Amino acid sequence: MDLNPADEKFAARLLERLPQDVLRPVDARYLEEPRGRYSGQAGVLALPRRVEEVAVLVGAAAEARVPVVPYGGGTGLVGGQVMPSSPAPLVISLERMAAIRSVHPAENVLVAEAGAVLADVQAAAREVNRLFPLSLAAEGSCRIGGNLSTNAGGVNVLRYGNARDLCLGLEAVLPNGEIWHGLTRLRKDNTGYDLRNLLIGAEGTLGIITAAALKLYPVPARIGTAVFVVPSPEAALDLLALTRDRVGEGVSAFELIHRQGLEFLAEVLPTVRQPFAERPEWCVLAELGLPAGLDPMAVLESVFEDAAAKDLVRDGVIAQSQAQRQELWSVREHIPEANRLIGSISSHDISVPITAIPEFIRRGAEAVAAIGPFRINCFGHVGDGNLHFNVFPEKGGSRDRHENRRDAVKRAVHDLVHELGGSVSAEHGIGRMKVEDLERYGDPARLAAMRAIKAALDPAGIMNPGAVLRVSDT
Amino acid sequence: MDLNPADEKFAARLLERLPQDVLRPVDARYLEEPRGRYSGQAGVLALPRRVEEVAVLVGAAAEARVPVVPYGGGTGLVGGQVMPSSPAPLVISLERMAAIRSVHPAENVLVAEAGAVLADVQAAAREVNRLFPLSLAAEGSCRIGGNLSTNAGGVNVLRYGNARDLCLGLEAVLPNGEIWHGLTRLRKDNTGYDLRNLLIGAEGTLGIITAAALKLYPVPARIGTAVFVVPSPEAALDLLALTRDRVGEGVSAFELIHRQGLEFLAEVLPTVRQPFAERPEWCVLAELGLPAGLDPMAVLESVFEDAAAKDLVRDGVIAQSQAQRQELWSVREHIPEANRLIGSISSHDISVPITAIPEFIRRGAEAVAAIGPFRINCFGHVGDGNLHFNVFPEKGGSRDRHENRRDAVKRAVHDLVHELGGSVSAEHGIGRMKVEDLERYGDPARLAAMRAIKAALDPAGIMNPGAVLRVSDT
Incomplete structure (x- = not known):
């Protein structure tokens, strides 16, 4: 189904229903991503302050069939936060919904809005002598809504799990513009399908997370x-x-x-x-x-x-x-920053069954060496089976010179991961970068189910088009 | 959409595609549930031995529009395992798929078929000096597929989480008869929508879980x-x-x-x-x-x-x-068994935010006392906010005499739970017993999403009709 651009006419319609300052001129930073592989189109930028405003924005987009790109901290590494294809989208940044709504130390629960920066969530937990264990390199700028939408990992997954495992409840706006009030603080609630986990990790393609009830832990003595x-x-x-x-x-x-x-x-x-x-x-x-x-x-x-x-x-x-x-x-x-400064040809965020790690490292190095004289920086969360296996030019070599071998490197690494029963995206997500990988390596029955779910919840296909699933699929 | 009965003609069609001994006469025990509130209809009983046979069964049912009731250990307390309404269903019991397929102590993973009895899963973990922490009263007869389909809780949730939290991957047959091969042993895999958690807790209404990769833990010293x-x-x-x-x-x-x-x-x-x-x-x-x-x-x-x-x-x-x-x-x-022998008027598996527990216990007792001279046995997993709040006749009184006050008791308790931000089904699920409660207390946006998901994955509505969602909804 064809979508329409977020143009001036659409902006005017939004302004009939929303305070004027919710809309902003599109700043270039909302159209870029850290690795510079994707750039978005300038449509309309909205900075809502309340879930009701998010609902109005999404509802209007659904009505007008305008694509919506949810925007958190912008730190994602797979292009989930920028939409390069036409028509130009409505970008909804959650940055003004950054409140810690409530803290419940006796329940080990904290309720944060989606725009809260991860480090601020950690700090709010520390203030009541509790630990919010999600911790990753971008924690000073990534936002909890993005962490949940991508099911972020990091260094403490071994003990405390992914973002998914740290969430008890969600408030979210669904693709039809309706608000799901699901901010439960309950540890146990077996009342129907797990919509929470469906939105977590959906990368904004099934709705926009606006707030979350998060688990806290005792601080180890x-x-x-x-x-x-x-x-x-x-x-x-x-x-x-x-x-x-x-x-x-x-x-x-x-x-x-x-x-x-x-x-x-x-x-x-x-x-x-x-x-x-x-x-x-x-x-x-x-x-x-x-x-x-x-x-x-x-x-x-x-x-x-x-x-x-x-x-x-x-x-x-x-x-x-x-x-x-x-x-x-x-x-x-500092290793990710060093990698960025050196400049990788291809970066791989993979996981394999833990016992297959040594074989992956050995065979991965062999496969890459067969393609060119590259340097490999392999590091990461070995207890989770999650390695970052990043490939760089030889010392003194230039990244641009090897651009044409990038696909071969990626394919060799991912084929090996798949052969070993692993995942080509352990913690970063699919975004736009790995849509083809998901199609190549994903289970067909599961992919069909994913497409059916997407079509059921977002029949017009407005939510973050092209992320996770190909547009023509949905 | 109208469904057709699992009759002799349908059985004959199944036998064209399956070994003869997969079908069995329907024994009465598949048509009963522990509290005696529901009884199922005798259609066709199938006891498959392999996932491919489950796929043939479900595929044939989808083709013929015959309802399917998945059957685990039969210990569920909310009528999810028996279908009283017409037409008579195909009951698929997983009891012959009870193998522990593999154990990976170095990865803290065990792969079990859905029909494995929970106690046997625990024992297989112990054999390699690991802990499978799911533990509940019915562990000697409930089966892991049912535990996952109902997201079972039990006494160790405080530390290790629900059944949901103990599962890494699934093999399942979807309502169209396709097999999802999702038995990953990975700790991290961010490749698209979380179909695993959607099937977990769906009580057999979105497919049949046939095997699971489960998390093991170190045995505490x-x-x-x-x-x-x-x-x-x-x-x-x-x-x-x-x-x-x-x-x-x-x-x-x-x-x-x-x-x-x-x-x-x-x-x-x-x-x-x-x-x-x-x-x-x-x-x-x-x-x-x-x-x-x-x-x-x-x-x-x-x-x-x-x-x-x-x-x-x-x-x-x-x-x-x-x-x-x-x-x-x-x-x-032994408390659940004692309760059973005494005979409750109404049993409530509820949760509230942990800090609301004292208020719930006090006001719950007051509300029940206002209805009649009842005895209350309140016990359970207080650290999870999950209490079993069961109401019994006065000493010497008979349960039957109070049958007409059952709804009033239930309503008073559930209204209070809802007011306190709690859940009317903490660990038992919705089954058929709590469909109305879900409609009354559930978030409307979430319910609409649930119905859309059900319709997308099971358009003919063959999977466990009447459980979780009303048949007319789907």
């Missing part, structure tokens, strides 16, 4: 952080198992880092202090959060000793202070 | 169990908060028990040994599962001392042996 040098990815997995045998769910993060990442840091971010004079091929950043009565530094020391006896670790640094903890984390947290 | 006498439900909540401040996620279960439950036990199950000579008005059963290095008995003793100083506990028994642990649990686990 004691935290311990270490970087361990491991002889191989296999050893990293064995070390994780050994650590979990000791402290169960007490392992909050377990991040694999390859030498290439440390070399990139040294090259483009030399002020980031590195833990080892000689950069090891593989190391892991491990963080424990333990209840009172257990000393995480003593546990890490004893884990190190036991692991060393089995040749699972060869060197290590256990943080002795909060400052040193931050220093170790700073290494991990 | 040390377990401690206690029963504490508390002066009030408020004190129980404060005691939970105090215990969590001490051991974080280490609290595995926290169950509230009212004197009425203990009196029922004494009346109808006198061999169940009770912890206190004088039955207290309120007590809680608390269980801790802690990592090595922490002594749960010492923690429970110190919690008791601190709580006693604040008048949050007044007496207590800390289990000193595995036998005593089981004895304490036996009290909690």
Whole structure:
């Protein structure tokens, strides 16, 4: 079905129903995304302040068959937040709906509007001595509505789950402009289909999340952080198992880092202090959060000793202070920025069954080497089976020179992931970048069900057209 | 749209495509449910052994417009497993698909067929020194497919979540007879709409779950169990908060028990040994599962001392042996059976925001007392905000005499739950018993979305007609 542009006539119609300052001239920043692969068209920009205004906007778009692009922090890496195709859309940014509506420490619940910046949600939890565990590189600018719409992951998934697992209830505007008041604070509610989880991860194609009831957790009494040098990815997995045998769910993060990442840091971010004079091929950043009565530094020391006896670790640094903890984390947290400065040919956010990680790393490197003389920075959330496997030009080489090999690299990596029973999008989502991958690797019965659901909830196809599903499909 | 009966002609058509022994005469037990409120009609009974046979069955039913009732362990309490209305359905029991297909201890994953009995799944996990934490009264006979279809809860939700939270992937037959091969073992997979969570909790109305990849957990190194006498439900909540401040996620279960439950036990199950000579008005059963290095008995003793100083506990028994642990649990686990033997007028599986529990208990008792001289047994998973609030005749009174007041009791309790922002089905589901409640209390925008999804995935309306949604709706 053909859609119409968000033009001046449409804007005039919106202004009949909304306060004047809800609409704004479209600033260029709403039309760009971090990796510069997509750019959007300038239609109409709306900055609503209340869910009722979002409902009016979506209702008007449904009536006029105008495409709608929901906009959070704009930090997504798969082009879900910009629509390059015609007609020009209505962009609805949630940035003025950024309130923490309520905090319920006795229930371990916090209710935030979709535009709340992730770091502000974390801070509001800390203020009542609780933890909101979602944590990722963009937390200073990404917004919780976007985190939920993309089911964001990050470094604490191992212990606390994805964004999906941290949400109890939603308020959302559905594609027909109706408001779903689903902001429950209940831990258990078995009354019908799980609309919450359908909207989470739908990347704005089934509605706009406007607020969420989020789970909080007790702040672990004691935290311990270490970087361990491991002889191989296999050893990293064995070390994780050994650590979990000791402290169960007490392992909050377990991040694999390859030498290439440390070399990139040294090259483009030399002020980031590195833990080892000689950069090891593989190391892991491990963080424990333990209840009172257990000393995480003593546990890490004893884990190190036991692991060393089995040749699972060869060197290590256990943080002795909060400052040193931050220093170790700073290494991990600056790797994405170093990658950006170096400039990848192709970046892969993949997951495989945890036991298949070593095979993936080995065969992935072989497959990429067969295509060209590339450098690989493989790092990430090894305990979740989620690796970022990013491919860069050889030292001194230029990214542009290899643009024509980008598809071959991507295809080789994704074919391998698929063969190993993995996912070509572990935590970033499909957006517009991976629509073809979803078609190639997705289960046909599931894809048909997805298309049927999209057509049922958004028959005119106005919600974020071209994201997740191809426009002609819907 | 009119449906056709699963008659001899339909059975004959099935036998053209399936091994003869897949079909069986309909035994009466497939047409009954535990509380005796619904009874099903005898159509055709199928006991498939492979997902492909399930696909043939559902495909044939879709073609012939014959209703399909999926059948697990038959333990559901809301009539989701029997269809009293015409035409007579095809009942598909998953009992012969009961295999544990694979166990992956290094990944903390187990793949089970839908017909596997929950206790057998738990045992398969134990065999590899892992925990499958779903645990509920019916675990010896309920089946994992039914647990997932109803998003079962139980005593460990506080720590590990509902059935939904314990599932990584599904294999299922969709209403068009197609097989969705979604048995992923991945912890992270952000590739499109969450069909898994849509089928979980859909009570067989959107397809038939045939197998699931389930999450396993480390077995806690040390377990401690206690029963504490508390002066009030408020004190129980404060005691939970105090215990969590001490051991974080280490609290595995926290169950509230009212004197009425203990009196029922004494009346109808006198061999169940009770912890206190004088039955207290309120007590809680608390269980801790802690990592090595922490002594749960010492923690429970110190919690008791601190709580006693604040008048949050007044007496207590800390289990000193595995036998005593089981004895304490036996009290909690026999309460549903005692309820059944006494015979309730109306049973309510409700949840409210945790802080609203004391108000719900107080006002719920008042509302029920205004209707008649009833006894209330209120017990359950207080840490989840989930209470079973069951109403019984006065001592010596008969259940039948009050049958005409059942609706009034139910309405009073559910109205209060709704007013407090709660749910009228916390863990049992909607089934056929609560369809009207869902219509009365459900969010209209969400209900419309549910109906659209049902119509999109099951346009002929063959899957478990009348469960969750009214037939005329779909």
